[in-house]
Amino acid sequence: MILHPVDTILSLVLLSVLFAFGASRLPVLIKVIAFQGIVVSMVPFFIGHDMNAGGMVFTFATLIIRGIIIPMSIYVAIKKVDIKREVEPIIGFHASILCGLGLIVAATYISKQLNIPSISDYKLLFPVAIALLVTGMFLLIARRNAIAMVLGYIMMENGIYLVGTTISIRARHIVEFGILLDILAGVMIMAIILQNIKRTFDDVDTANLRTLKE
């Protein structure tokens, strides 16, 4: 069996998920997210259903925003407002990695059951997409640091982007556009709120945000 180049780079993404689960410091996590962003937005180049000039430019713009601009701005933000660098896990790192492994296995198993004709050449595409989705959500739940939560959200969006741009040809550009808009505006607003959380509580630990209940 010959591995498609897409599968090769996607296997790196799977490893990066595990790496993210073990990362205890924010800068490391940001680098992992940046790496994932770059790889995920490179995939459409390889699965070029109908890659015209406009599509090329669009995909390239996505790559720059996802892989460079968003991670850089988060990195600059934590430097500027002097946020603590630890991710403050609710579920410990070793347990997280174990959970991550379990989630990846489950994702692979589920996508084996589903038969999607348009991407049957790429063995790892759907498993990686589902894995990114669930692990992003896991990160969102299992970390108390607000920035780590935002990073988990971006990871989830990476997974959806992978599904959206590869599964179906017809909606591709509008999906790309939508997600891009969403993630840009979403991250921007989250960043503004983060600054305010930092100013109000002098920390971005979401344990401070526990007064509203029921």
Added chain:
Amino acid sequence: MVEIVFLAPFITGIIAFFIPKAMGRRLLVGTGAVHLFLSLLLWKNRPEAIFNDYFAVTPEGLLSLLVISLLFFLISIYTIAYLKESEIQNENIFTGFMLLFLSTMTMVTLSDHIMVMWIAIEATTLASAPLIYTHRSAASLEATWKYILICSVGIAMALLGSVFITLAMDIGKVDAPLSFSALTLVAKQLDPMWLKAGFVFILVGYGTKMGLAPMHTWLPDAHSEAPSPASALLSGVLLNCAYLGIFKTNKIMHAAGLNDFSGTILIAFGLISILAAATFILKQNEYKRMLAYSSIENMGIIAVGTGIGGIAAYGAMICMIHHSLIKSSLFLSSGNILLGYGDRFIKNTGNMVSRMPKTFVAFFAGFAGISGFPPFGIFIGEMFIIIGAFKTGHYIAAGIFILSLCVIFAGFANQVMKISFNDSDSTKTIGLKEKASLVWPQYILLLTSLVLCFYMPDTLYQTIIDAVTAIGGGLK
């Protein structure tokens, strides 16, 4: 030209950021009036959109649009008086985002393309988040953070659902535009498994935004922390917009002959929401949170009605319209209570009947309406849903439904009586003069609900019937 209805508030919203306060207030009301006028034109002419791949005028969209327009206009009048009484920093940001919020919600009602719909609903989240954070307190910060995070994750699920629907098209080898109206026509050829998966994800995603339990946790916080005009908009129309996404997907499901599947899920989520509201409303000690839980209840009622179909689907539409009218009036009244007593807790209010008589009339009438008393419209809507449930043999669902409504009524009534008739600390003065513009918007909203109960214009009736026929509803 359909697009102008959401472009106009978008442009004025941008302008509002840069002009002086007083002009911004005038712009708010002016845009509200223009928007109402444009919506009425749209009702009359029903034109084609310029980008007709993406936008279309549909009966259910028109209903929501008219509700949005009317509510926004009345709320904007109230907002001016409210802004004069309360201290809000950066008023420009508030008015600007109110208008952007209006623009994005209008876009939801007019969008026909699945992805454009998704983008529009996500945009409503982004435009309304700054409104919740208007008071800049630690609690409002927490509410905003919760709102953004929970809704963004929810909406991401809806995106995944939308992608699954495109997959259902690919597998079924359907070549049609990715719009709700086109897909409804070819629904039978779509792959049923992926269509079902798509529906479930879309229901969970937009359901988060609509406030269906157990994804409702952001709702009470956001509604209680936002300034009252913004809460009225959130509860009165934003929830409807999210419901519209579910409604349109349900239309495809119905056309594909999968309405049993979608109906069962809708009924389940609806009943869970009603039960959750019944559990939490009993021990609420803040009146705005109490109103927020009542919104969750009503969204549950609408979901149940839509799920049962037939006459109940008609009832659900009636409930949607009247809930918007009555609940927004209640939130505006709660704004008066907050300004008057200066406190959000029920225990620190009291004796409203003599201390704020005009607000009392609006609040109490609104309470009667929302609990399903005649002569307000929710009574008719709930009646139709219960009849529909019995007709189709959903006896257990109907039992849970009726029981929960009783519990909610008891809990709600208990708190409203405390606010209205309990002794209050008479040394504290009421810090609010009940000006006409602080009570008349509520009166008009309630009167509209009252009138619609006895006399419904033919065109409105026909539009509701057109909307619900597509999901197997009607007065049969």
